[in-house]
Amino acid sequence: MTDSLQTTPTTELLTDDPTWWRQAAVYQIYPRSFADSNGDGIGDLPGITAKVPYLTALGVDAVWLSPFYPSALADGGYDVDDYRDVDPKIGTLAQFDEMITALHGAGIKVIVDLVPNHSSDRHVWFQEALAAPAGSPARARYIFRDGLGEDGELPPSDWTSIFGGPAWTRVADGQWYLHSFASEQPDWDWDNEEVRDDFLTTLRFWSDRGVDGFRVDVAHGLAKSLPEALPSKAELDALPKADGDHPVWDRDEVHEIYATWREVFDSYDPPRTAVAEAWVEPSRRARYASAEGLGQAFNFDLLEADFDATAFHDIITYNLKAADESGSSTTWVFSNHDVVRHPTRYGLPPLAGREIKQGAEWLLAGGDASEVDAERGLRRARAASLFMLGLPGSAYVYQGEELGLPEVGDIPESQRQDPAFFRNPGVDVGRDGCRVPLPWERTGESFGFGPGPAHLPQPTWFRDFSVEAEEGDPTSTLSLYRAALAARRELQTDETLTWEAVADTGAVAGAEPQVLHFSRPGGWHVVCNFGPTPVAMPTGEVLVASGPLGDAGEGPGNGADAVLPGETAVWLRA
């Protein structure tokens, strides 16, 4: 089988190249957990600036910053008080400018997170809405409704929020407002012209400050069309989600909003970019990713898949084709601030269902580390990541992933912060375990995260995953990511992938081989053995390997009888 996929234009990673994003390696920074410069326990912008040499040595093309705006942190910053300022706990606008100058000086682009589905309940317009009467223009910026029952004492519908609990909260005069997430996150009404105009102002504000792109939070949620008589939760859940006519999610009109954003993006040189976080049917990603819209859309398919050759093959084939048809490039991601880190997911005992769910179940059951096969999880995570970094498209790396950092499963209830935990007791443990501040050093109160404590507890084993511990070790995960990201630069000039036959990598001992092999132009070959048993290695010079290679006899694993061990990936040049 040698079908070639994607032959889209050549990409040169020049600083002002408008297509820089197509194959960028993007490093996600969760600012409050990255690096703390002042010892208050919360990561900050000067902390990021101080780590620019680290990011340069890692070899990423861009960073995406999760929200750093003023916020009460009811949802880790995704509850925004003011879209055009910096949270004083995290820094100042002047420090933002310093950070962007330092990143740009190092050739690293900057993507910021935009949260347009909802503001925080402390936003000045929500405060105005609370102070204004029902039916007033101030209320019309949000989604207010009268309640049901004799005195309106019942919510307008029995809908639940994504984090659990009711999706409506009552205000002092008896009306209710809609919040798809926590009650501190009232949903905007995107039919409102002032709301639309204000977001255009925000896009220009950050673009004028030199931001290169935007990650658009809950991009499929903005346009809503709520009938006078609201359907029940059961009726709402039963409605089709892929016909563009669901009252809440993925409505076709949302693309009218993004067309106006596109005009703003394209008024800059180079145009600003955007990537949609849109949890929609795969077939409906194309409109978010179109050149008239946001330009690119996340595909979370690998993040949700088992570590399995067939699953990976089908996901990659589908997404490369779909992205090519929309004129975009796809994105690959295994970990982010919302999911259980992939070395842990891949180390959990197999249960029915998908790995991501296994992670959630394990957390719920107390996150007992002794249940995780940590060695296997890390081995698979390294293989999956090396394989993914060889793919065409944008590669997203979540902070700490480059250290092979596992999930922290056993955060005490008293120290948890995630609203998903508080709003859904016994059902969701939340996402704090992937947001624990990074270990930079082996020692110190917060393992070098800052001069003081860390805002979430770090386990003692964090020291073994610290940058200090991994930096000098050629076998560490950090060294693997650095080597792969350096080599990847050569791959970023073309977007073609050709699946290669795997017949010549027959199983060395037993079992059907679980191998995927693709080539990229320039004689590059990327091979991953997803199965547990070694297979024969295709010939070529080994450039990077996710783990130790073997030889049928003794030796460096590169001779005629070289083998690729189980759960290992390799880059070769033929």
Ligand code: BGC
């Ligand atoms: C973000 C989450 C956040 C939610 C509400 C998501 O998709 O990634 O972290 O809680 O949007 O803003």
